[in-house]
Amino acid sequence: MKRTQVLTLLVAALLGVFAFGASQSAMAELTKPMATISFSGHDAVISDIDYLGKLGDNPDLAMVAEGFLAAATQGKGLDGLDKARPWGVALFPNPTDPTEEPTVVLFIPVTDAKKLLAVLNEAGMETKDGADGAVQIVLPDAPMELHAKQIGTWAFVTNKKDYLGDMPADPLAWLGGTEAKYDIALRVIVQNIPGTLRETFVQQLEFLLQMAAMQSPNQAAAAQMQQVVAQIKRMANELDAVTVGAAINDASGKTYLDVEVTAVSGTETAQDFARVKPAPSRMSGFYVPEATVVIQSVATMSKDEIARAVESVKSAHGQFVEELANQDLPEEQLSKVKKVIGDLVNIATKTIEGGKTDLGASLWLDADKAAVVVGSLIVDGKELEATLKEMVELAVAETPELASMIQLNAAEFEGISLHTFTMPVPPVDERETVVELIGETVEAVVGTSEDAVYVAIGRDAMAKLKAAISGSKSSAGENVLPSRMSLAVTPLVRFIGKVVPNEEAKFQMEMVAGMLEQAGSENHVLMTVEPVANGMRQRIEIEQGILKMLGTMSKMATQGMSPMP
Structure with missing residues (x-):
């Protein structure tokens, strides 16, 4: 299992445990959130919607969105909200009892919190005046009570009313800068999650992997699973933070989704991440930008990665030999086939043990060019x-x-x-x-x-x-770059349209391909891996032509709709 696969598994498991088991945490300060969600703000999102609409020749898309918002709030919109500033949510562990629910704080920039609360009343939520200017929010059909208070230019909403007096003057500090980098982002600060909760996460994951290993008759696969568990145990203690963020039309005009993972400085995991860096490649000519799918990877593997890759090759070899024994081949032919396969496995194993990868590949799916x-x-x-x-x-x-x-x-x-x-x-x-x-x-x-x-x-x-x-x-x-991939969507969609047997699907693929061609040549999905301080960032970027196509589809979907006056 490669580093990116382990990271994907680890990130997914961490977020799942965070959502399921946050009530078990035991940190004491509101200065160290376990997780945050940042939102760039109302105006920024409306600007993004407007950008997508204009790309797709649907200039009224932002007005339609504002119209729906007005309809949902009985024409009041988001009165009282400071639409220019970002806002967010922070989750803190319970300071006294790990079995109690965590503290959740929503912080919203406001010009007048009372006007914004009035919008909630229109949405069916009941509000009651409390002490010291606080307001209780009763959610319909929900046992949870929320408490809100305006402090300066911020409205704080939390499930712990006793904490309303402890809110900071600038809650954006909780977000670690994600509100400036992304339109929306989720950040899990692993080192702020209590050790007991991280242990619970590892135990749950280890149980799941052991169950998977028990279902596999291959001993090599089981051994590889144990290696994965050992690495995840280490990373659960050595990871610093995991950030997932999306940006539309950033300052450079790009649209992308990032997954950034960092480690505590000086740890073994940080040393592993330090290997993720640009390097010379002898296969760059195989990265042909004009092709439909293009991949390049150049990397130095860690000892753990080498061990896991070797185990993976052994596992595949063992499964192949078992299957070969069931083919009823003549003994002489079977012996020769086993030797050839064994030689290939030996070459692959020695290459992996060399600790370096340098790979390039391009795939053309255009008519008259497939190769x-x-x-x-x-x-x-x-x-x-x-x-x-x-x-x-x-x-x-x-x-x-x-x-x-x-x-x-x-x-x-x-x-x-x-x-x-x-x-x-x-x-x-x-x-x-x-x-x-x-x-x-x-x-x-x-x-x-x-x-x-x-x-x-x-x-x-x-x-x-x-x-x-x-x-x-x-x-x-x-x-x-350590890893990069380019996917040209237009020829891929046309190829799918040629090979699918269903006529309706063929028609739909041709329609989408036509819209993409009209949108221009910037029709790629780009995937890259780059180093960051003590970590790495995986980015999926969507080029403007695809956004134009999505904007055109939104116009088709909203035809006949008109914004509220």
């Missing part, structure tokens, strides 16, 4: 070449006609041996679609060198592979 190219560093390319020859001998022995289709050492390019395979497209289902994508002939090329392997399959495979190799050579000294 894939992949390049990766490995530890022993010559051993792979020898194993490839053994695989060819096995295949030809079983299917002699393959001999005329396979050519080992067909060419050499930049010191790389190139081996080719060509065959006519067989009479398969949807053959016409396959031919439209890759042509009448299936073309594949495998390249091997001392420490790398290269693969290309599809239309113009040889030309695409040579171009990627040349591009990699010319940019070999340039630093690249």
Whole structure:
């Protein structure tokens, strides 16, 4: 299991325990929230809606949104709210008894809290005047009571009325700056979660993983699960904070979702994160921006990651050998297949134990262009070449006609041996679609060198592979991000429209692809991993063309609606 997979599991589990078990916490101060939610403010959100509407030729979208808000509040809108400033929610552990509910504080910028509370009355919530200017809010059909009070230019709403006198002059300090970076963000401050709650989280997660391991007959998988548990135990104590934030049309005009994870300085987890940094890649030519799907990764693995990856390869190998035993192959053939598979596993294991990954890949799904190219560093390319020859001998022995289709050492390019395979497209289902994508002939090329392997399959495979190799050579000294991926949505949607059997789905895909094409060439979803201080940030960015398409769809959805006067 890779670092990003473990982080995803850890973040999901932390947030789940936070929501389920926050009542078990035992911190004592309102200065250290366990978690916060930040909201950039009313005006910022309306501006984002207006931005999306104008992109999609729906300039009234923000007015429609304001109209719905006015209708929901009997025409009062959010009277009394300071619409220009951000607001948020903070969760604090119970200061005296870990079995009691935590303290929740909602803080809202106001010009007049009484006017804003009047809006709640219109929404069916009852308010009662209390002591010292406080107001009790009774939620309909709910046992919880909330208490509100205006202090300066802030209205504080909490489930603990005794704390209303302890509120800070500037509650934005609780948010750690997320209100300025994102339109909306959730931040879990792991180090502010009581140790007992973190222990509960680890115990619950360990139980779930043990149950999953018990269901697996593979001992290697069970061992890998134990390694994951050990790492999560460490990270639960060493993580500093986890932030999930979204921004629309930020200062640079970008729209994205971030997941940022940081560790306590000086810990082993912080050292692991320090490995996530830009580095030179020998496979940058395989990152072709014009392709439909493009991936690149360059990284140095930790000892834990190496151990988990090796266990994963062993587990897959064991499962394959078990399945192979059920194929009723002749003993001699079975022995040869096992040897080839064992050699491949040995190469993969040695490569993993080398501790470095350098991979690039591009996939084209356009009509007349469908192909894939992949390049990766490995530890022993010559051993792979020898194993490839053994695989060819096995295949030809079983299917002699393959001999005329396979050519080992067909060419050499930049010191790389190139081996080719060509065959006519067989009479398969949807053959016409396959031919439209890759042509009448299936073309594949495998390249091997001392420490790398290269693969290309599809239309113009040889030309695409040579171009990627040349591009990699010319940019070999340039630093690249630890991980990056680009997904071109328009050709992907068109491809789905070609291969789905359902006619209605085909029509819908063509309609969406048409809207995307009208929106322009900025139709990518971009995914990157970058280092931050003591941590890493994963970002998913959505380009403007996709937002234009979403704006156009919102116009279709809101046609006939008009904002309230």
